[in-house]
Amino acid sequence: MTVEAATAAQAGLLSCEACQMLSRPAAPGQQAYCRRCGEKLEFRHHASIQKTWALVIAAAICYIPANLLPVLKTTTLGDSEGDTILSGVAFLYATGSWPLALIVLVASVMIPLGKLVALAYLLLTVQRGSITSNHERTRLYRLVEIIGRWSMLDVFVATFTVAMVQLQPLMSVAPGAGVLFFAAVVVLTMLAAEVFDQRLIWDSAYPHPNLHG
Amino acid sequence: MSDRSLSTSVACPDCDLLQRIPPIPPGEKACCPRCGSVLARQPAGPPDLPLALAITAALVFIVANTTPLMDLAVLGRTASTTVIGGALEMFREGEQITAILVAFCAVIAPGGYIAFMLTLLLGARLDPVPIWVAAMLRWIHHFEMWSMLEVMMLGILVALIKISQLATVHAGLGMYAVGALILLFPAIVVTFDSRALWARVEWDHDDAAVAAGGAMTADAQG
Numbered sequence: 446m447t448v449e450a451a452t453a454a455q456a457g458l459l460s461c462e463a464c465q466m467l468s469r470p471a472a473p474g475q476q477a478y479c480r481r482c483g484e485k486l487e488f489r490h491h492a493s494i495q496k497t498w499a500l501v502i503a504a505a506i507c508y509i510p511a512n513l514l515p516v517l518k519t520t521t522l523g524d525s526e527g528d529t530i531l532s533g534v535a536f537l538y539a540t541g542s543w544p545l546a547l548i549v550l551v552a553s554v555m556i557p558l559g560k561l562v563a564l565a566y567l568l569l570t571v572q573r574g575s576i577t578s579n580h581e582r583t584r585l586y587r588l589v590e591i592i593g594r595w596s597m598l599d600v601f602v603a604t605f606t607v608a609m610v611q612l613q614p615l616m617s618v619a620p621g622a623g624v625l626f627f628a629a630v631v632v633l634t635m636l637a638a639e640v641f642d643q644r645l646i647w648d649s650a651y652p653h654p655n656l657h658g
Numbered sequence: 659m660s661d662r663s664l665s666t667s668v669a670c671p672d673c674d675l676l677q678r679i680p681p682i683p684p685g686e687k688a689c690c691p692r693c694g695s696v697l698a699r700q701p702a703g704p705p706d707l708p709l710a711l712a713i714t715a716a717l718v719f720i721v722a723n724t725t726p727l728m729d730l731a732v733l734g735r736t737a738s739t740t741v742i743g744g745a746l747e748m749f750r751e752g753e754q755i756t757a758i759l760v761a762f763c764a765v766i767a768p769g770g771y772i773a774f775m776l777t778l779l780l781g782a783r784l785d786p787v788p789i790w791v792a793a794m795l796r797w798i799h800h801f802e803m804w805s806m807l808e809v810m811m812l813g814i815l816v817a818l819i820k821i822s823q824l825a826t827v828h829a830g831l832g833m834y835a836v837g838a839l840i841l842l843f844p845a846i847v848v849t850f851d852s853r854a855l856w857a858r859v860e861w862d863h864d865d866a867a868v869a870a871g872g873a874m875t876a877d878a879q880g
Contacts (some may be wrong), residue, residue, distance in 0.1 A: 465668045482859070609730050
C-alpha cells in the first residue's frame with residue numbers, strides 16, 4: 446500500500462505522547478506543553494540518538510561484569526562459592542530442569558544481548574538515513590519494548606533465593622556484585638528504548654523541515 | 659478546524675502519520691495504515707467493569723504483599739518470605755540499589771498503578787472530570803511500564819525449583835495472590851477506555867484549534 450500523507454511534524458503539529466492530542470508549536474524559543482494534560486511537547490525526542498547511544502554503550506559495558514561476576518555467593522558449613530549467571534544455568538541444566546535452564550539463559554543472556562544489538566542496529570540505520578524495511582524496524586523496536594522487562598528475571602531469582610536461604614550456620618546465600626551490574630543492564634536498556642524516538646525510523650523516507658528546529 | 663476534528667485526529671505514536679480515528683465497534687481496534695501500530699481500542703463490556711476489577715486488584719494486592727510467598731523447611735527449621743521481605747533481605751545483604759529496584763518493580767509500581775487507576779476511575783465518575791484525573795492518566799503509563807509482577811512470578815518459580823533441591827518448599831497464599839494480580843492487570847488494561855476519558859477531560863478550548871484536513875483514516879481491524 447502506498448501512503449502519501451502528512452506526518453504531524455510535516456503539518457507543523459505536535460502530538461502529545463501521553464494523551465495523543467495535537468497542538469500547534471509554541472512561539473519560537475519557547476517550550477510547548479500539551480493544553481490538555483500538561484505533557485512537554487516535542488516534534489522528536491531531544492537528542493534522541495545521542496542519548497540512546499550513551500545508554501546502549503553504558504549497558505554494554507555493564508553487561509560484561511554482569512556475566513563475569515558472581516550473582517550469588519553460597520556458603521555451606523563455612524565453604525563459600527560464587528555462582529555467575531551461566532553457572533546458575535548450568536546448575537539448572539545439570540539438576541534436570543532443562544526448560545528452566547533455557548528460560549533463564551534466554552531471559553538473562555540472550556534478551557539483554559539481543560536488545561543491545563537491536564538498538565544499535567536501529568540507531569545505525571536511522572543515522573545512515575535508511576529508507577528500507579521500515580515495517581520490520583518498527584516491529585523490532587516494539588519487540589525490544591515488550592520483551593525488555595523479562596531480563597529482570599535473574600534479579601528476582603537472586604533476590605528470592607537470598608531471601609529464602611538464610612539457614613545459618615548450615616547454609617546461607619548472599620548476593621554477589623554481578624547482581625548490581627545485571628540490574629543496571631536491564632534499567633539502562635529499558636531507558637534506552639524509552640529515549641529512542643521510533644518515529645525517526647520513518648523520517649528519512651518522508652523528510653520534513655520541522656525536525657531540525 | 660473544529661473541536662471535533664481535534665478529538666478524532668491523531669498522529670501515530672510509532673510513525674507520526676496523521677489520521678482520523680473512525681468510529682470503532684466495541685471490542686475492536688484501529689491500526690495505523692502505514693506502520694500497523696494500534697492507535698485506539700474500543701473496549702467491550704460494561705463501563706464499570708474496570709472499576710470493579712481495580713477494587714478486586716487492590717484487595718488482592720494487599721493479600722499478595724502481606725502473606726508469605728513460600729515456606730521452606732529443612733532439618734526442622736522453617737523460613738518464609740513476602741515480596742517486600744525479599745527486597746529487605748537484599749538490602750540487608752548490602753545490595754541496596756538492587757533492593758530498591760526490586761521493591762519498585764514488584765511493589766511500588768504495581769501498587770501505584772492500582773492506586774492511580776482506582777482514584778482516576780472514581781474521579782471519572784464526576785462531571786466535569788477534574789483536572790487531576792488528567793495528571794494521573796499521564797503518569798499511570800510509567801507505573802505500568804515498570805510493574806513486573808509476571809517477571810517476578812517466574813523468578814520466584816525458578817528460585818523455588820533451585821531451592822527445592824536442598825529443602826522442602828511450599829507455595830504460600832501470597833503466591834496465588836500474585837498469580838491473580840497477573841491476570842487482573844491486563845484485564846484492567848483492556849477494559850479501561852482511556853480515549854473516552856481523555857475526551858472528557860476539561861481543558862482550555864480557547865486555544866487555536868488544530869486543522870487536521872487531509873488526514874488519513876486509520877484501518878479498522880477486528
